[in-house]
Amino acid sequence: MSNVIINRAETSKIESVDFENLTFGNTFTDHMLVCDFRNGQWEQPVIQPYAPFLIDPSAKIFHYGQAIFEGMKAYKDEHDDVWLFRPDQNYDRFNKSAVRLAMPEIPEEVFIDGLKQLIQIEKEWVKKGNGNSLYIRPFMIAIGSGVIAAPSTQYRFMIILSPAKSYYSGEVKVIIAEHFSRAANGGIGAAKAAGNYSAQFYPTKLANEAGFQQIIWTDDATHTKLEEAGTMNVFFRINDTLYTAPTSERILDGVTRKSLIELAARENIKVEERSVLVAELVEAAENGTLKEIFGAGTAAVVNPIVGFSFQDKYHELPKIENSFALELKSKLTGIQRKELEDTFGWTVKV
Amino acid sequence: MSNVIINRAETSKIESVDFENLTFGNTFTDHMLVCDFRNGQWEQPVIQPYAPFLIDPSAKIFHYGQAIFEGMKAYKDEHDDVWLFRPDQNYDRFNKSAVRLAMPEIPEEVFIDGLKQLIQIEKEWVKKGNGNSLYIRPFMIAIGSGVIAAPSTQYRFMIILSPAKSYYSGEVKVIIAEHFSRAANGGIGAAKAAGNYSAQFYPTKLANEAGFQQIIWTDDATHTKLEEAGTMNVFFRINDTLYTAPTSERILDGVTRKSLIELAARENIKVEERSVLVAELVEAAENGTLKEIFGAGTAAVVNPIVGFSFQDKYHELPKIENSFALELKSKLTGIQRKELEDTFGWTVKV
Numbered sequence: 001m002s003n004v005i006i007n008r009a010e011t012s013k014i015e016s017v018d019f020e021n022l023t024f025g026n027t028f029t030d031h032m033l034v035c036d037f038r039n040g041q042w043e044q045p046v047i048q049p050y051a052p053f054l055i056d057p058s059a060k061i062f063h064y065g066q067a068i069f070e071g072m073k074a075y076k077d078e079h080d081d082v083w084l085f086r087p088d089q090n091y092d093r094f095n096k097s098a099v100r101l102a103m104p105e106i107p108e109e110v111f112i113d114g115l116k117q118l119i120q121i122e123k124e125w126v127k128k129g130n131g132n133s134l135y136i137r138p139f140m141i142a143i144g145s146g147v148i149a150a151p152s153t154q155y156r157f158m159i160i161l162s163p164a165k166s167y168y169s170g171e172v173k174v175i176i177a178e179h180f181s182r183a184a185n186g187g188i189g190a191a192k193a194a195g196n197y198s199a200q201f202y203p204t205k206l207a208n209e210a211g212f213q214q215i216i217w218t219d220d221a222t223h224t225k226l227e228e229a230g231t232m233n234v235f236f237r238i239n240d241t242l243y244t245a246p247t248s249e250r251i252l253d254g255v256t257r258k259s260l261i262e263l264a265a266r267e268n269i270k271v272e273e274r275s276v277l278v279a280e281l282v283e284a285a286e287n288g289t290l291k292e293i294f295g296a297g298t299a300a301v302v303n304p305i306v307g308f309s310f311q312d313k314y315h316e317l318p319k320i321e322n323s324f325a326l327e328l329k330s331k332l333t334g335i336q337r338k339e340l341e342d343t344f345g346w347t348v349k350v
Numbered sequence: 351m352s353n354v355i356i357n358r359a360e361t362s363k364i365e366s367v368d369f370e371n372l373t374f375g376n377t378f379t380d381h382m383l384v385c386d387f388r389n390g391q392w393e394q395p396v397i398q399p400y401a402p403f404l405i406d407p408s409a410k411i412f413h414y415g416q417a418i419f420e421g422m423k424a425y426k427d428e429h430d431d432v433w434l435f436r437p438d439q440n441y442d443r444f445n446k447s448a449v450r451l452a453m454p455e456i457p458e459e460v461f462i463d464g465l466k467q468l469i470q471i472e473k474e475w476v477k478k479g480n481g482n483s484l485y486i487r488p489f490m491i492a493i494g495s496g497v498i499a500a501p502s503t504q505y506r507f508m509i510i511l512s513p514a515k516s517y518y519s520g521e522v523k524v525i526i527a528e529h530f531s532r533a534a535n536g537g538i539g540a541a542k543a544a545g546n547y548s549a550q551f552y553p554t555k556l557a558n559e560a561g562f563q564q565i566i567w568t569d570d571a572t573h574t575k576l577e578e579a580g581t582m583n584v585f586f587r588i589n590d591t592l593y594t595a596p597t598s599e600r601i602l603d604g605v606t607r608k609s610l611i612e613l614a615a616r617e618n619i620k621v622e623e624r625s626v627l628v629a630e631l632v633e634a635a636e637n638g639t640l641k642e643i644f645g646a647g648t649a650a651v652v653n654p655i656v657g658f659s660f661q662d663k664y665h666e667l668p669k670i671e672n673s674f675a676l677e678l679k680s681k682l683t684g685i686q687r688k689e690l691e692d693t694f695g696w697t698v699k700v
Contacts, residue, residue, distance in 0.1 A: 024498050025408070025496045025497035025498035026495070026496045026498075028407075028408060032407055050407070052404040052405055052406045052407070053404065053405065053407065054402040054403065054404055055402055055403065055405055056402045057378075057382055057400070057402070057403065057508055057510050058375070058378060058487075058510060058512075061411065061412065061417075061544075062411065062417055062419075062489060062491050062544065063417070063419055063487070063489060063544055063547070064544055064547035064548050064551075065415045065417060065543070065544030065545040065546070065547055065548040066548045066551070067411075067412055067413070067415060067548070069412075069413055071497075099552065100552050101548050101549075101551065101552065102548075102551035102552040102554075102555050135497070137408075137413070137497045139412060139413060141412050145376070146375045146376045147375035147421075147485070147487045147510070147512060148374050148375035148376075148649075149547050149550075149580075149581045150551070151551045151555070158407055160407050160408060160497070162408075162497060177536070179536050180536040180537075181534040181535055181536035181537050182534070182537070183534055183537075184531040184532070184533055184534035184535075184537060184570035185531055185534075185570040185571060186527070186529050186530040186531035186553075186570055186573075187530075187531050187532070187533075187534060187537075187549055187570065188548070188549045193415070193545070193548065193549075194411075194412065194413055194414055194415030194545065194548075195415040195543070195544065195545020195546070195548055195549065196415070196545070197413070197414035197415060197499050198414050198415040198416045198417070198451050198452075198538070198543065198544075198545055199451075199537055199538045199543075199545065200499075201414075201416070201451065201452035201500070201501045202449065202450050202451065202452040203536075204452075205452050205501070220534035220535040220536055220537065220570065220571070221535060221570070221571030221572075222571075223536075230499075231499045299498075
């Protein structure tokens with residue numbers, strides 16, 4: 001950590017921020033971390049005032065999409081200590097994404113220690129209380145210039161921070177993808193790559209226009225297997241068992257997903273990691289054994305889904321008393337906020 | 351065209367450029383065209399000195415990969431007139447890519463008329479003579495800020511220009527993809543989207559390390575159908591018939607590809623647009639009926655392939671006298687350079 005250069009902002013904009021009325025991902029803190037890769041090595045990381053930066057029009061990011069990111073959150077407990085949730089998992093996944101996109105891996109002291117140092121400086125931006133968090137966005141882009149389709153030799157790693165309220169997206173109805181797909185076999189679906197998201201926007205826009213908030217993605221070859229919900233992993237509860245697709249080249253190895261699986265096991269909720277077929281889901285909806293569907297991801301943690309459409313038929317889910325989604329969300333956020341005991345050792349003090 | 355604002359560079363860097371020793375895509379002309387989309391509409395386009403620009407760290411391009419581009423070329427004939435090749439095709443495809451990436455379509459007067467005006471200003475950068483051209487890179491990126499996975503509301507369209515020598519990549523040996531893929535069914539493979547390219551870099555790096563210059567991509571579901579070669583469309587000559595995969599959601603509707611198909615028809619070379627199976631290719635190589643393989647794209651025009659590897663077996667192609675690849679390349683570049691009659695009406699004067 002000692003090798004981080006710190007250039008502090010002269011003034012803070014924190015007083016101008018209305019923390020009660022934050023739109024997700026639109027407000028950023030006073031500082032950011034920047035670390036460039038040049039001549040085959042990572043240069044010294046710098047914490048500096050958050051600001052636009054200069055980039056060449058021919059930078060590879062603009063033409064060939066070499067860009068990866070992570071999403072994480074920090075929480076402040078009642079003792080004013082700030083906690084990260086499983087940052088090692090995000091760090092590992094970031095470097096896996098880097099390899100798949102032919103980008104250099106980032107050292108742990110830049111990603112983890114640099115992040116901790118940045119959050120120390122921005123500690124006032126992490127607010128206590130239910131629903132409050134600091135959303136963390138580490139990302140890496142190709143900044144080398146030249147319009148030839150080959151990996152860049154220059155990269156920029158950055159961490160930016162955005163204060164967040166709890167993420168509530170209203171009632172979520174989903175439509176099952178019968179034509180569009182988010183990932184190919186042998187593709188980059190398992191990487192947290194920028195290009196994966198741009199592919200989803202148009203199908204999602206069509207879904208929105210049809211009255212659905214999100215898409216449940218299916219495998220691109222047959223459209224028979226349920227894979228992800230929007231930008232989240234997805235869980236299905238049939239009777240009292242939770243099902244979620246196994247991770248693969250097409251499916252993101254979500255930190256919330258894997259934490260929910262471990263948490264469910266501790267709570268004696270049965271979880272099976274296996275492909276769920278669209279036909280199974282429809283059958284379960286029709287015979288009344290489908291109890292819940294929910295998305296799992298860092299931003300929303302757990303996002304209950306109220307119904308799904310397939311082949312123009314809408315299946316509304318029942319209202320239930322003992323929701324696994326709400327129970328698991330409550331337990332997981334309790335651990336994240338240090339209100340419940342962390343028997344897993346997932347939380348890391350900044 | 352009258353509505354383009356022109357801010358001329360004070361000096362030109364053209365005298366410092368060694369036009370005999372250009373690396374593809376690394377040298378840019380004095381000016382670029384910039385046109386921003388804000389508040390639901392395209393603003394006035396500006397031709398201004400080529401230079402880096404400021405962009406926010408949270409710009410959507412960096413996080414969600416909304417970026418598309420085109421590749422085109424301009425040629426100067428012996429009368430010092432400058433010609434574009436089928437710019438309408440690139441314009442149409444650009445807007446198709448825009449729709450698929452949930453980006454706004456660009457008006458023709460910005461893309462086509464703006465490009466012509468930019469090239470007029472940079473006319474000295476287009477050199478006469480065999481192998482010389484001006485490579486044109488129109489592109490659009492999402493510049494709106496905010497780290498929430500949704501389409502941007504602000505975009506920047508730009509055109510940058512790079513003088514080029516003929517593109518020679520040496521002997522090209524390829525390996526047939528048995529695991530990795532470039533596109534999903536229902537994905538963005540048919541769009542000229544930045545994200546498609548970043549997905550190819552790592553598999554291509556592995557191919558390079560194994561001694562191959564490019565990959566022939568297969569369909570991601572079965573890896574049995576031959577689809578593209580590297581970043582180009584691909585043609586196979588078995589006996590005296592050319593085969594190329596039909597365009598689809600997974601395959602780029604290449605301008606060089608479609609021009610070669612029309613040109614071959616005029617030259618009485620039989621072309622079939624149908625899926626070629628890997629098994630067919632191996633059989634044709636083994637029984638001696640496979641005569642040629644070549645890639646087709648704007649940068650190289652036609653790129654002959656000398657052999658391919660599949661399941662660790664390398665198949666060398668025969669040396670032949672009457673190469674369709676070389677004949678078609680010679681005819682097509684002759685039309686592009688105005689050395690041969692353009693019976694198709696493909697060339698457009700700037």
